[in-house]
Amino acid sequence: MSLEQNINAAIKAAMLAKSEAELRALRAIKAAILLAKTAEGGSGELTEAEESKMLQKLAKQRKDSLDIFRQQNREDLAKKEEEELEVIERFLPKQLDEKELRVAVTHIIAETGATSPADMGKVMGAATKQLAGKADGKAISAIVKELLSK
Known part of the structure; x- marks a missing residue:
């Protein structure tokens, strides 16, 4: 339906x-x-x-x-x-919790080869495509920022 x-x-x-x-x-x-x-x-x-x-x-x-x-x-x-x-x-489709989202973003960062905050645009582009409907853009952005600034 x-x-x-x-x-x-x-x-x-x-x-x-x-x-x-x-x-x-x-x-x-x-x-x-x-x-x-x-x-x-x-x-x-x-x-x-x-x-x-x-x-x-x-x-x-x-x-x-x-x-x-x-x-x-x-x-x-x-x-x-x-x-x-x-x-x-x-x-809405089931949303990813923070732990699942963190794992997915870590995987995307590895796929794109991003290493610094300068690569955030590349990671966000891939992440928003792959996680469309499963996570909020703000949450994705916050985790990408956190992981890339380590």
Whole structure:
């Protein structure tokens, strides 16, 4: 089943359960899917990679908003973002934990032959391609910086 079909089924279930928070997040995902499908130059169908990228973008937006709301002591708004983030993460592929990510980045550094922080661009290029959908760019960047500056 495609992501769109899964979302539609989840929307129906959320409506029956009268789950406002879940419904809000699912409708946001559905809107993003429709926007991506009708975007200029779009083929009308999304690949798995495009779906994953879109979901990651939505999750990142929620995380950024959550941080801002917490800094401003707006727990009411932070709670909404947190609820939506939980729903979005259910549809994302499993994310690598820090230990798995560190192993993957170490392997990529060895493959690219990087030895200093000057090689960070080369490593980040390879890492973002290989770990697309499995890890956040910020986390990848932090580990690459740490490992290359040793």
